[in-house]
Amino acid sequence: MGDFTLELNDDQKSVRDWIHGFAADVMRPAAAEWDEREETPWPVIQEAAKIGLYSLDFYAQQFFDPTGLGIPMAMEELFWGDAGIGLSIVGTGLAAVGVLANGTEEQIGTWVPQMYGDVNDVKVAAFCSSEPDAGSDVSAMRTRAVYDEAKDEWVLNGTKTWATNGGIAAVHVVVAVVDPELGSKGHASFIVPPNTPGLSQGQKFKKHGIRASHTAEVVLEDCRIPGECLLGGKEKLDERLARARERAKTGGERVKNAAMATFEASRPAVGAQAVGIARAAYEVALDYAKTRVQFGRPIIDNQGIAFQLADMRTQIDAARLLVWRASWMAAAGRPFTSAEGSMSKLYAGETAKTVTAQAMQILGGNGYTREYPVERMHRDAAIYTIFEGTSEIQRLVIARTLSGLPIR
Numbered sequence: 001m002g003d004f005t006l007e008l009n010d011d012q013k014s015v016r017d018w019i020h021g022f023a024a025d026v027m028r029p030a031a032a033e034w035d036e037r038e039e040t041p042w043p044v045i046q047e048a049a050k051i052g053l054y055s056l057d058f059y060a061q062q063f064f065d066p067t068g069l070g071i072p073m074a075m076e077e078l079f080w081g082d083a084g085i086g087l088s089i090v091g092t093g094l095a096a097v098g099v100l101a102n103g104t105e106e107q108i109g110t111w112v113p114q115m116y117g118d119v120n121d122v123k124v125a126a127f128c129s130s131e132p133d134a135g136s137d138v139s140a141m142r143t144r145a146v147y148d149e150a151k152d153e154w155v156l157n158g159t160k161t162w163a164t165n166g167g168i169a170a171v172h173v174v175v176a177v178v179d180p181e182l183g184s185k186g187h188a189s190f191i192v193p194p195n196t197p198g199l200s201q202g203q204k205f206k207k208h209g210i211r212a213s214h215t216a217e218v219v220l221e222d223c224r225i226p227g228e229c230l231l232g233g234k235e236k237l238d239e240r241l242a243r244a245r246e247r248a249k250t251g252g253e254r255v256k257n258a259a260m261a262t263f264e265a266s267r268p269a270v271g272a273q274a275v276g277i278a279r280a281a282y283e284v285a286l287d288y289a290k291t292r293v294q295f296g297r298p299i300i301d302n303q304g305i306a307f308q309l310a311d312m313r314t315q316i317d318a319a320r321l322l323v324w325r326a327s328w329m330a331a332a333g334r335p336f337t338s339a340e341g342s343m344s345k346l347y348a349g350e351t352a353k354t355v356t357a358q359a360m361q362i363l364g365g366n367g368y369t370r371e372y373p374v375e376r377m378h379r380d381a382a383i384y385t386i387f388e389g390t391s392e393i394q395r396l397v398i399a400r401t402l403s404g405l406p407i408r
Helices: 010-037 042-050 056-063 070-081 083-102 105-116 180-186 234-250 258-291 303-331 340-368 374-385 391-403
Strands: 125-128 144-148 153-164 171-177 187-192 199-204 215-226
Touching (some): 010 083, 042 083, 070 083, 083 187, 153 187, 180 234, 340 374
Parallel strands (some): 125 171
Antiparallel strands (some): 199 215
């Protein structure tokens, strides 16, 4: 029969059940409170750190799972617990991925541990890419990094927006322009160490959903960082920029920029988060439909309700399979020749938005109140068709990959 299987092994099941227990016992009871407070749930992050769930070691173990399923499995369970608190726990991971995708081994060893802190003093990190005028259009980025050769320092100036943990982070990973003439190919990523003068928090956003996750602007004013804080090092950057200039002259293949390398690596994990939200809402709706009696029978006896639940479960399972495929491909070193990472994020994000809306409808008036969690889940799900590449951008990436044409 061969070795193919979609069954989790015993170790994976054990980890899944452990995370699920934390999500059920610690995250869910706290979810409504921190959603209302719109503040970072430091006590919950602390509890996660105490059991080793918020730690570099845990994510490293899941990242190096040879099947590729460790990270998506963990994400689904955490976000089944609550998306806002979940993002507060895993938001540091995006900055860590930024270092892993672009940094040297020494930089990874130096900075990633500082992003998490320790059990007695937990820290968070922030990945700063988007700007007020540069969201989907990364080529419009204006934040500049200028090299001061005399002091071996980079000087950063600009404003970043929509930064998870922006301003409250110990370590910020900032994407900036080093060669404006190369557009998005002239970008590089930088580490801004803790307490660096010139970095400050701008506006903190009050959001529709994921309100327990801190989202803010990050302002950089003559922010000086050591030359060694350029991820990958200057020699590697100079070589990459030289290739980009040469290809710009000859019309050769494109060079991947620093922000896109991070987002491409993280898309299946973000899709897994959306699957977790959708699954949570579906389970509430299923339980409600089996116990809510109208006209003398449970409402699930009505085809109109039963068929909705059937579609919801089908969409969730399909989304999970797309996420697992992309995650397995990444772990196996297989290129996304059909934009499989974008496919997984696109479909999972749209599924979360659809399924949570259907769950609200099944609960009727109760679904619209904060007495039940589906209205919060619906608000949380909305961001998954927007951040880390809108659904429209994902479709564009997929279409360009399939056609090989510069579709606009």
